[in-house]
Amino acid sequence: MAEVTDGAGVFIKICGLKTGPDVDAAVAAGADAVGFVFAAGSPRTVDAAVARELAARVPAGVLTVGVFRGQPVAEVRRLTEESGVRGVQLHGDEGPEYYEALRAGGRTLLRATARHVERCGEYGEDLLLIDAPDPGSGKPWNWAAAEFTAPGGRWLLAGGLGPDNVRRAVETTGAWGVDVSSGVERERGVKAPELIRAFIEAARG
Numbered sequence: 001m002a003e004v005t006d007g008a009g010v011f012i013k014i015c016g017l018k019t020g021p022d023v024d025a026a027v028a029a030g031a032d033a034v035g036f037v038f039a040a041g042s043p044r045t046v047d048a049a050v051a052r053e054l055a056a057r058v059p060a061g062v063l064t065v066g067v068f069r070g071q072p073v074a075e076v077r078r079l080t081e082e083s084g085v086r087g088v089q090l091h092g093d094e095g096p097e098y099y100e101a102l103r104a105g106g107r108t109l110l111r112a113t114a115r116h117v118e119r120c121g122e123y124g125e126d127l128l129l130i131d132a133p134d135p136g137s138g139k140p141w142n143w144a145a146a147e148f149t150a151p152g153g154r155w156l157l158a159g160g161l162g163p164d165n166v167r168r169a170v171e172t173t174g175a176w177g178v179d180v181s182s183g184v185e186r187e188r189g190v191k192a193p194e195l196i197r198a199f200i201e202a203a204r205g
């Protein structure tokens with residue numbers, strides 16, 4: 001696993017980037033990871049060539065992540081290799097064998113789930129992402145509910161986060177990291193650099 005360290009405060013991933021200036025804004029504001037969506041049907045979907053150009057702007061030390069949903073392992077491998085991203089985030093129902101198949105080459109593996117009774121590492125992932133049932137929709141879920149027990153370890157909270165609620169979310173859940181897409185956009189699928197900056201400032205308190 002590369003480019004993921006503890007100790008620098010909450011880990012922040014800005015997802016669904018599609019343009020060079022948005023990548024630059026996220027990196028300059030202090031993002032720890034940036035995400036490029038390879039899942040079909042999103043207003044943020046990019047192809048491998050675009051992701052490769054965007055990833056090339058990202059300095060070592062900031063993790064580049066490809067985001068997938070229910071795609072065959074061969075397609076995940078191909079898009080990861082063609083784009084050069086270092087991390088793979090899976091939103092489907094993939095089992096542990098799928099993570100094993102993707103582990104080669106030092107990739108950082110992120111397992112995204114809407115189930116709230118998970119343990120980080122159970123499927124061989126490096127990071128666990130607890131998300132809303134409809135990823136990328138901007139719809140929040142009730143992470144403040146008494147029934148939600150934070151998994152511990154390296155886990156990221158996602159789903160409906162934005163500059164206005166991210167600090168409370170971190171304080172309430174104790175999340176190791178956070179991930180955002182819709183909450184740093186003013187128009188669906190179009191990032192707003194000032195919201196990226198506001199999100200990162202708010203998350204770090």
Ligand SMILES: O=C(O)c1ccccc1N[C@@H]1O[C@H](COP(=O)(O)O)[C@@H](O)[C@H]1O
Pocket residue numbers: 015016035037039042043044067068069091112129131132135136137138139158159160161179180181182183
């Ligand atoms: O961002 C997308 O469009 C997307 C599409 C398919 C799977 C995951 C996607 N993004 C992930 O969704 C959450 C953030 O959602 P929100 O918009 O902030 O509520 C995060 O895990 C993204 O990586």
